[in-house]
Amino acid sequence: MQVDYLIIGQGICGTMLSWFLHKEGKTFIIIDDGNENTSSKIAAGIINPVTGRRFAYTWMIDEVMPFALQNYEEMGSYLDSKFIFQKSIIEFFPSPQMRNAFIERLTENDTYLHSYPDQNHFNQYFNHDFGCGEVRPAYIVHLQILMASWRKKLYDLNAIKEEKFDVNELKTADDFISYQNITTEKIIFCDGANGINNQWFQLLPYAANKGEALIIECEELTNEHIFKKGLMLAPLPVQNTYWIGSNYQWEFENEQPSQQFYNHATTVLNGWLKKPYKVLFHKAAVRPATLERRPFVGFHPIQKNVGILNGMGTKGSSLAPFFAHQLSQNLVYNFPIAPDADVKRFNRILSK
Ligand SMILES: Cc1cc2nc3c(=O)[nH]c(=O)nc-3n(C[C@H](O)[C@H](O)[C@H](O)COP(=O)(O)OP(=O)(O)OC[C@H]3O[C@@H](n4cnc5c(N)ncnc54)[C@H](O)[C@@H]3O)c2cc1C
Numbered sequence: 083m084q085v086d087y088l089i090i091g092q093g094i095c096g097t098m099l100s101w102f103l104h105k106e107g108k109t110f111i112i113i114d115d116g117n118e119n120t121s122s123k124i125a126a127g128i129i130n131p132v133t134g135r136r137f138a139y140t141w142m143i144d145e146v147m148p149f150a151l152q153n154y155e156e157m158g159s160y161l162d163s164k165f166i167f168q169k170s171i172i173e174f175f176p177s178p179q180m181r182n183a184f185i186e187r188l189t190e191n192d193t194y195l196h197s198y199p200d201q202n203h204f205n206q207y208f209n210h211d212f213g214c215g216e217v218r219p220a221y222i223v224h225l226q227i228l229m230a231s232w233r234k235k236l237y238d239l240n241a242i243k244e245e246k247f248d249v250n251e252l253k254t255a256d257d258f259i260s261y262q263n264i265t266t267e268k269i270i271f272c273d274g275a276n277g278i279n280n281q282w283f284q285l286l287p288y289a290a291n292k293g294e295a296l297i298i299e300c301e302e303l304t305n306e307h308i309f310k311k312g313l314m315l316a317p318l319p320v321q322n323t324y325w326i327g328s329n330y331q332w333e334f335e336n337e338q339p340s341q342q343f344y345n346h347a348t349t350v351l352n353g354w355l356k357k358p359y360k361v362l363f364h365k366a367a368v369r370p371a372t373l374e375r376r377p378f379v380g381f382h383p384i385q386k387n388v389g390i391l392n393g394m395g396t397k398g399s400s401l402a403p404f405f406a407h408q409l410s411q412n413l414v415y416n417f418p419i420a421p422d423a424d425v426k427r428f429n430r431i432l433s434k
Contacts, residue, residue, distance in 0.1 A: 085109040087413070088261055088269040090247045093122035094225055094398045095391045096272035097232050098406035100241070101157055106414045111264055112236060115246040119337065121274050122398060124295060124367035126316045126325045127223035128308060129400045130171060131194040135180065137187040137217075139194065140397065141375070146404040147221070153403045154223055161235060165228040170218035172198065174210040174311040174354075184215045194218065207303055208354055210311065222308060223399045224319050247273075249281065259387055268381075268413065270389040275368035277392045282382045285431045287373035288393070292334045294343040294366040295327030298351070300359040313350050323362065326351065330369075339364040371395035379405045380412070380425040383433050389413075390425060 087103060089096050092114035103110055117123075129150060131143045154166035175181035188195040196216040204214065236242035252269070253260045259269050271280055278288045303324065305317035316325045329343055344364055351359065370392050372378065378393035391409050394401045411417040421427065 083111070083263055084265050085111050085241075086267055087111075088113070088259065088264060088266045089272055090114075090269065091272035091274060091276075092229065092233060092236070092242065093120055093272060093274050094125075094229065094402040095274070095394065095406060097122075097229050098153075098402045099270065099272060099391055099409060100236070101153075101232065102407050102410035103413070104239075106410060108414065110241055111266075112242045113245060113247045113261075114233075114242065116244050119365065119367050121293075121367045121369050122225050122229060124293070124365045125225055125398060126295065126308075126314060126327065127225040127399045128171075128314060128316055129221040129223065130217065131220060132187075132217055136183055137195060140400070142404070143194075143400070146400045147219075149407070150223070150400050150403045151221065153407070154228070157228065157232070161231045163227065163231050165225075165231075166221050166223045168219055169222050169306070169308045169317070170216050171220045171308045171310055171314075172204065172214050173217055174204075174208060174214045174309065175212040176312055178212055181212045181215075188215070194220075204309075207356055208309065208311075209356060210354070220308065221399075222316055225399065227319060254385055254388065257387070268387045268389055270391060270409070272391045274392065275370045277370060277390065280390075282385055282388050283378065283390050283392070283425070283432070285434065286378055286390075286393070286425065286428055289332065289371045289373045290368050291371050292331040292337060292366060292368050293328040294339055294347075294364070295325055296344070296347050296361050297363040297365070298324050298326060298359045298361050300324055300355070300357050302357040303355070303359075311350070311354050313347060315351075315355075324359075337366060337368055339366040369395055377401055377405050377423045378425050378428075379409050379423040380419050383426070383429040 086108040087110040089112045092112050133140050158164045198214050198216045201213045259266050275290050299322050301322050309315040313326055372393040378390050382388045408419050412419050
């Protein structure tokens with residue numbers, strides 16, 4: 083079977099790349115092993131325009147957020163579903179210092195930060211001592227539903243194989259790639275945290291970290307917003323269910339959920355949420371994060387038909403659509419990839 087491209091992995095990166103290639107009329111096969119504990123399947127899918135203790139604007143947010151909105155909406159119409167929802171983030175300040183930092187930032191620039199007029203509005207749901215502010219617009223993307231809907235379409239297109247990709251079966255030459263009975267022009271790895279061991283790209287400066295989340299049921303909580311007090315509490319598509327997370331572990335013994343996170347998250351909830359809740363699930367996955375917090379997009383300097391779309395770190399929901407589009411335009415029209423994201427910046431390391 084001859085296709086234009088072979089894609090490894092159908093997380094949010096492989097999903098968005100194949101979506102844009104499909105729109106361009108290109109053919110491809112995706113190989114994905116169907117692992118349930120991957121970053122895109124565990125993530126809350128929040129697009130938060132601010133980050134850190136100083137509420138700094140997230141890298142490229144003015145470009146990537148509207149781009150993500152437009153493309154998730156377009157994909158939703160195509161698949162007869164809705165994947166992205168605007169939900170402002172209600173930020174409960176954990177200390178007077180954080181409240182002051184928010185106000186200071188808001189007076190400098192109020193594009194995404196807003197004061198919340200009725201400071202008692204959420205008292206029926208939450209305990210809080212230092213008030214709250216609002217981050218708006220922000221979004222939640224239902225990644226699991228999006229990826230499952232696209233996978234169905236991929237089956238209709240005969241464009242997905244559910245199995246583990248085995249590099250020993252791959253044959254690469256300068257102008258030719260084959261894998262089992264598939265021949266193709268290029269192979270693109272969208273294999274998330276597994277990519278850290280990828281023989282072509284393992285020298286890239288990854289900083290993978292494990293994150294965990296609880297899925298809870300709470301019948302009396304409003305799903306109008308995402309709430310934050312240290313941890314994020316975000317509504318899920320199933321009624322009365324919420325996602326609470328996360329943590330960042332750069333050193334970990336295994337990829338399993340830990341008792342330590344469970345204790346931390348339930349302690350936070352018990353002190354913050356006034357309504358009864360029940361823990362339904364506890365999940366963990368490894369984020370494909372990078373040392374300089376910028377993605378890895380583009381092609382290997384020596385094996386030029388081997389590509390990568392990875393390193394989305396904590397921001398896959400907003401960065402993956404933008405950079406998947408860039409990579410698709412590079413593949414189809416040879417348009418350039420943003421220098422901050424292009425793996426060309428590591429050509430010396432990758433040429434070793
Ligand atoms: C707890 C947690 C919370 C998060 N919350 C958010 C959030 O709110 N907002 C946000 O923007 N980001 C969030 N993230 C980060 C986000 O999830 C990632 O940036 C994103 O999912 C990475 O997507 P990916 O497609 O690169 O990788 P993955 O989602 O890991 O996808 C890789 C795919 O490749 C497949 N694969 C790998 N190797 C092989 C192989 N050899 N053969 C076959 N298939 C293979 C895997 O099974 C998987 O399906 C969170 C992450 C975690 C862990």
